[in-house]
Amino acid sequence: MCGEIALRACFVTDEFQSALSAHCKYAVQVKLFQHLRDAGDDGVGSEELAEKTGTDVLLLERIMRHLIAMKMITFFKGRFFGTALSHGLAADNYQQSIDFCYDVARPAFNVFPEHFKKAGYRPRITFTNGPLQAAHGTDLPFFDWLVATPPHLEEFDAFMSAYRAGKADWCSPGFYPVEEQLIQGFDPSINEVLLVDVGGGRGHDTLSFSAQYAHPGKLVLQDREAVITSIQDKEALPFGCEAHDFFTPQPIQAARAYLLHSILHDWDDEAGIRILENLKPALKAGYSRVLLNEIVLSEENPMIAATSMDMMMMAHMGVRERTEVEWKAIIAKAGLRFVRIYDYPGVAESVIEAELL
């Protein structure tokens, strides 16, 4: 094996990465990235950092050396310095995202080979019988398990926000044409609601939309009771919040648009169709738009962000990301009309627009 291929093989065999992810989890425990960020341009020496992190100095130095080799931090004249990457990872959402990947996702991926083997490599992975359940000893589906394990519920929300951070939103200029498709033609006499963010988590999409557009209508965030209850200071938000189970009929009639961001990918086709069927009676023909903000898998040139999310879906929910053909089939089976797919360079998720037939 030549040098470059041998180096790549070490990445593939996880020799480098498994230590790195363990060190990132340690870094969260002892607030390592925060200490480096706070030290700023002065950096910090081994003894001082060992004291701040409560770590044996020799152990700390070994861990730091691997982080330096992995280009996470730097070392100069006897002092450690953070980098743009480690400073970014010091943010709360990345800290919780590291916890989610280490404590929830990694054990689920670890059982993949055994889980596949036991099923003769023809596993029938379902919501209640998949790698997540095998790894975490539960019969609960993913979202119920998250509610039953509150720290993981928080971490999952942080993971989703970190997954999206720094990437164009569905409503960023050049992506979905918000002005032309939503704002022009919006008629508050039909319903004063411009946008319903269905299953919008704690509202990061609604917040981003609100910051980017001087919108003429109301914005409403919907999610499960537990998620809506966990939102602090609702009065201060530039949108309304309400608990809604998307397997029941949509209560807001004839809004201009209903955004379902990473919703259908959590469910199999039958459940996805039921979610759309529960939305359908609320749609006004020729007016309401359904916006599915989802990964559309390319067969020829799949993006790593798309395929790794596909693997996350298999690990946690026993479901999958879909190709364009598969999306069109679900939309048609729910009795809706496919309109168009909007993409943005370098972003894994597209906007699939649909409407009433």
Ligand SMILES: C[S@@+](CC[C@H](N)C(=O)[O-])C[C@H]1O[C@@H](n2cnc3c(N)ncnc32)[C@H](O)[C@@H]1O
């Ligand atoms: C993958 S997250 C996507 C969140 C957000 N739309 C985003 O893109 O970041 C799926 C969301 O669906 C919500 N959810 C799951 N089951 C639900 C149900 N039956 N009714 C309403 N929301 C639900 C979850 O609480 C979670 O916020």
